[in-house]
Amino acid sequence: MADCITCKNKNCLINKNSTDPRLADFLKNKHTIKCKKSQQFIMEGTPAHGLFFAYEGKVKVVKTGVNDREQIVRFAKDGEIIGHRGGFGSSKYYSISAQALEDSTLCYFSKEDLKNILLNIPKLTFDFMLFYADELSESETRVRKLAQMSVRERVIDTLLFMDRKFGSTDQLLNIRLSRKDYADYSGTTEEQVIRILSTLKKEGLLNAKGRKLGILDFETLQNEISKHTYSPNS
DNA sequence: CCATTAAGAGTGT
DNA sequence: ACACTCTTAATGG
Known part of the structure; x- marks a missing residue:
């Protein structure tokens, strides 16, 4: 190497x-x-x-x-x-x-x-x-964030974080995580994450190809958590 | 390459 | 949280 x-x-x-x-x-x-x-x-x-x-x-x-x-x-x-x-x-x-x-x-x-x-x-x-x-x-x-955000906000924040950290191509995040991983990072349970992700899909904010997730509407998602992210650090 | 099986996703209670 | 179904990925012939 x-x-x-x-x-x-x-x-x-x-x-x-x-x-x-x-x-x-x-x-x-x-x-x-x-x-x-x-x-x-x-x-x-x-x-x-x-x-x-x-x-x-x-x-x-x-x-x-x-x-x-x-x-x-x-x-x-x-x-x-x-x-x-x-x-x-x-x-x-x-x-x-x-x-x-x-x-x-x-x-x-x-x-x-x-x-x-x-x-x-x-x-x-x-x-x-x-x-x-x-x-x-x-x-x-x-x-x-873990203390003050709602579960849905934490999941959204996690999704936006993944895009910032690993990026996306073709509207799909460049990282493959299980729902359990999303839960373990967001401080929730797998079931909660699954439910929130599927409602986000229904709302047209999120995309899914197979197991990969993609963010469709950054602005709306961003806005939903904006009251927590006014500070310099994401 | 397809079939079988295991792992993971999704939903209702 | 649990049980159940459906979907996707992994394995092996």
Whole structure:
């Protein structure tokens, strides 16, 4: 596989700093992991040895709650980090699980290597800090939405989010999720999601080809949740 | 390629 | 939430 310097994922924090000569040895220690669809590669509560980056593919990050109810915490695509703390911080264990949503390729760095470069390359550390700050901000916005939006609003918000994150082609979202996944991200049950999706279809706001969903009327959907999205963060 | 089966979607209660 | 039906995807010959 391509090395970090020539990597296509220009948004990756490692790629952005890959020309720094001090990174050369570190980059040699990168591992590449192939992951089949549905394969879980981080298990919550398991000792953390490092940090993953999605090289290619899509991943969901999940936190398990009571009665095995799952909450999808975030999604990751090309160039993005999975397992934010990766064991180089205070906790020795992963606080989340991660599962591939499609066949994916992951890059992996050990926590020792990571610690080393974070302590020695300020620019990279600064980029990480900015990234974490943005993530925290987004996470805060999500807390508010989960608390204040109605179920229907949360489902709509999730649909719009999927379009922003993964894009659409031919009026179909470029991601394939089960209704359960939509529920686990929106903080509802599968049945609720199914019902809301089918009413959205009847209202002509949503499109479905097979299992794929497509947004037909962005404006109406946007308007319906606009009172929650006046703030700078989506 | 088609048939069988498993997984997921949808609906009524 | 559960039970049931219908649809779609996966498997294997």
